[in-house]
Amino acid sequence: MRIHTTAAVLLATSLLALTGCSNGTDASADARPKKTPAATPDASAPPKKLEPVWKPKLDRAAGRDAEATAACQRPSSNACARYVKNIMGTVDGLVAAIEKTGQEYPKSLEQIGKMKEAESEYKANGCQGDLTADDPNSLCHGVVGVTIGVVTLGMTLYTDEVGR
Structure with a gap:
């Protein structure tokens, strides 16, 4: 028993x-693993700042110690054209990031507009490879709108985000 x-x-x-x-x-x-809810953005969380991410990218595109500005003293140079392309490619990425945030960046977008206009003029005037582009009276020197504009853009990003 x-x-x-x-x-x-x-x-x-x-x-x-x-x-x-x-x-x-x-x-x-x-004994089963616990399911955790998928991470969802918290509507009350402050939006992510773009300036800390994009200013270094813009700086890299312009080169150390304003290499782009120095290179574009000769707008006909391939170096200038390369910097314009790198800067504006980075700017295009920034525009996409701005749109993704859904936030307003009025000063930054205004600066980007000026830079795009300068890039268009640089291309329309056929500056790359044209030795007359290096003449101080040439319209090609408007490319500084891109090379100086990239420095200004880093600051306007910060200004647009202050107080958010």
């Missing part, structure tokens, strides 16, 4: 452990 009782207790204990009824909860549920 004692063997039957021990066997019955062992069997009951095993069944309880398997079914998880030992403490009134589902033990198998406790």
Whole structure:
């Protein structure tokens, strides 16, 4: 009889452990990994600032120590054209980031507009490779709207985000 009782207790204990009824909860549920809710943006969280991310990118595109500005003293140079392309490519990425935020960046977008206008004039005047572009009276020197504009853009990003 004692063997039957021990066997019955062992069997009951095993069944309880398997079914998880030992403490009134589902033990198998406790053993399963907990599902965490997907991370959703908190509407009350402040929007992410663009200036700390994009100013260094803009600075890199312009080169160290204003290399772009120095290179574009000769607007006909391939170096100037390369800097214009790098800067404006970075600016295009910034515009996409601004649109993604859904926030207003009025000063930054105004500066970007001036830079795009200077880039268009640089291209329309065929400045790259044209030695007459290096003449101080050439319209090609308007490219400074891109090379100086990139420095200004870093500051206007900051200004647009102050107080948010």
